[in-house]
Amino acid sequence: MTSLPAHSSRKRAARTAACLLAAGLVAGCATPGLSAHDDRVQVVTTTGILADLAAHVGGDRIRVTSLVPDGADPHSYEPSLRRIRDVAYADVAFSNYMMLEQHAIVKALDANLRPGVPNVSLAEGAVAYAAEIISLVENVSLDTIWLGLRVAGSGEQHAATRASDVLLSATGMEGPGDLVGYLTGSFGEPEVFLDSSDGFDAASGYRDDTAVLPPDAHSHMSWAFTEPGVYRLTLSARLAPDPTSRPVDVGEATYTFAVGIDPHGVRGMADATVLDGGHADLSVDLDRSALTVHADPGSGSHGTHAHDLDPAETVIAVPNKALQEVPAGPGFRFLGRPGTQLYQLPQAVLGKHVHGEIDPHLWHDVRNAMAYVELIRDTLTEVDPAGARTYRDNAEAYLTELDGLDHEMTEILADIPLGSRHLITTHDAFAYLARAYGLEIAGFVTPNPATEPSLADRRRLAQTIRNLDVPAVFLEPNLAARSSTLTEIAGELGVEVCALYGDTFDDDVRDYVELMRFNARSLHDCLTLTSPSAEEGQ
Structure with a gap:
């Protein structure tokens, strides 16, 4: 994110604060006619991934917008005033929560939704739909x-x-x-x-x-x-x-x-x-x-x-x-x-x-994403009972597609040799992917992408790559500018750097199914480039 001069940041903050006093005042700051002639259910989500899931369920009955734009990192992105305006008009809001989003995003939702508007934390709510969660380890x-x-x-x-x-x-x-x-x-x-x-x-x-x-x-x-x-x-x-x-x-x-x-x-x-x-x-x-x-x-x-x-x-x-x-x-x-x-x-x-908070990246297990879809379906039905059949039919069709995606990923990743399923990434965001599809999280640069790696982190990462003789490491495209440590170590050790999508879409990957398919193919192709060399003395 480009930094602004201090005086510019203060002016922007002052303008934003003036429009965040209450939901009614935000609406007053909004562009006239934004939703005045739109009879669809207004849905706001925190991320593009959640927006895509909601769009598949809601179809033509909803208008969905994401507070975090494609290509941005939800861990650090602060929403613009223009995006906050959509919160005031929302009939329902979906966040991932479990500390995924920047706190400013959560505060924007909580402060500016109209009274009575459902504000659903999908990661937490999906547990009731059989989603399985993973605790983050403090150390x-x-x-x-x-x-x-x-x-x-x-x-x-x-x-x-x-x-x-x-x-x-x-x-x-x-x-x-x-x-x-x-x-x-x-x-x-x-x-x-x-x-x-x-x-x-x-x-x-x-x-x-x-x-x-x-x-x-x-x-x-x-x-x-x-x-x-x-x-x-x-x-x-x-x-x-x-x-x-x-x-x-x-x-x-x-x-x-x-x-x-x-x-x-x-x-x-x-x-x-x-x-x-x-x-x-x-x-x-x-x-x-x-x-x-x-x-x-x-x-x-x-x-x-x-x-x-x-x-x-x-x-x-x-x-x-x-x-x-x-x-x-x-x-x-x-x-x-x-x-x-x-x-x-x-x-x-x-x-x-000893565990800390819950890993929020549930959607990397397709079964968890299916639980999100079911919760979105039931929430939209409560908000718009007249569209119940549409939501049910759309969800059923999408769940069938996701079930096929889950089996497809299982087959693709099962083809990776057992000794090659070592995943080294930018940050700790793929535990659900590893657990669901038989991979091992062998290492990452830092636990959080907003954290600068220490010298010890760098040494540990290099040692891991050497020890396991991995053919490739994986870089999230939206974090490329902040992933010099991973690319430098990979270059020094002569291993490939491959793409792996985590939290967001871009011009090449535009929806959730594409994201998961891309990840499965990238993992398969990059981890089967070579087989790890035999360890001397084993």
């Missing part, structure tokens, strides 16, 4: 699997009691870097459980790299990895029934971590279960004398109940979003020099992930 590094330690089973065959000790020791590790497992206490003091940098000493009985747990115990942990690649950690479990007894072996297993690379491409584990979210534990099963991975249903495993997986057939994903910098202070020197980057699965101290 993307937390949006990973939360991995702990667990002891399960009674251990009766080993004469275990509640006074017994289970000793879980790290006995071996293969990988490109070091692995550190540690716990953080209530006052932030870390306690190291295992550290591969100095080896695992069998002669010491693995005292230095052993966690001591009581039966039926559960403990959260942080897991740090210094380099990307495949790590294989071997753990051995022993049970000491009482302080005077010699510990007995109760199992050994090797656990595989895919750090910063495609977890589906680990050599020799093509059919393995990938755990990439939710909560899981490296578990000692005393009754079976075995080590397992105890996974909840949100961890990437199948099923609706927590269950145990074979470590030999399981890969634990540590994604590029887990890249963190070692904090300053002597307490974390065991991780490396302050500012050094490493990959870390965070310690789950609060149970589930």
Whole structure:
């Protein structure tokens, strides 16, 4: 958006404020005859995408205008006085809300709609029509699997009691870097459980790299990895029934971590279960004398109940979003020099992930857009009961078209090789697209397009592109002028920059169906340019 001189901005603000005192005064400032001879239902929306959905439902019975013009960014656009005038004449208003639009747009709607005019927030209202929402994570590094330690089973065959000790020791590790497992206490003091940098000493009985747990115990942990690649950690479990007894072996297993690379491409584990979210534990099963991975249903495993997986057939994903910098202070020197980057699965101290507001970009899942259409249909019917049949018929035809679009996108994107479905974009706006059509959000420049990327953001993005060997990154055309970071990094690393539409239309993409079709084809063609190269050592 072009900046104005300060005196010009003040004059414009003063004129706008004079016309925003009340809806009646806005109407008085409006151009005469704007709607005086128009008998159609006057609909105002915040964005062009919502205007297009409303137009398909309303047809010739409505006149729809958008406060945000095509090509503009709803996150930052401030409506002009001319567009605010339409609010005063509106019979119904549709916004997306959930913090998508610039606050000035929402204020313009709320302050200038006539009393009694429906003011519908589609993202919130569509939940009643089966729309599914996604919470934004306040810290993307937390949006990973939360991995702990667990002891399960009674251990009766080993004469275990509640006074017994289970000793879980790290006995071996293969990988490109070091692995550190540690716990953080209530006052932030870390306690190291295992550290591969100095080896695992069998002669010491693995005292230095052993966690001591009581039966039926559960403990959260942080897991740090210094380099990307495949790590294989071997753990051995022993049970000491009482302080005077010699510990007995109760199992050994090797656990595989895919750090910063495609977890589906680990050599020799093509059919393995990938755990990439939710909560899981490296578990000692005393009754079976075995080590397992105890996974909840949100961890990437199948099923609706927590269950145990074979470590030999399981890969634990540590994604590029887990890249963190070692904090300053002597307490974390065991991780490396302050500012050094490493990959870390965070310690789950609060149970589930800590989420912020809701991701507002629901329409990138066509099923959510269909819920919008149903809510628009019912709202227009309430405002204009005489047009109920028209709205019903138009909506039914459009929903049929959208259902076909959903299946078409599923087929197109399913053709992308599993190891190539890594999506790197301008900002965090495509979680619904990824979830609905089997993609992975591998990275973005910043969470919000109005936020300037930091040096750490730039380093993390470049590392992600290198680690995953992606053939292309994706740029929203309307944000091209503010996306120099993405294009510069792509140029440095020799990857393609492809278009992906997010919040708005332009001269090339003029409606919602075109937008989604374009995105599906762009993703397919750009992500299948090349296949990621095989990772050395996998």
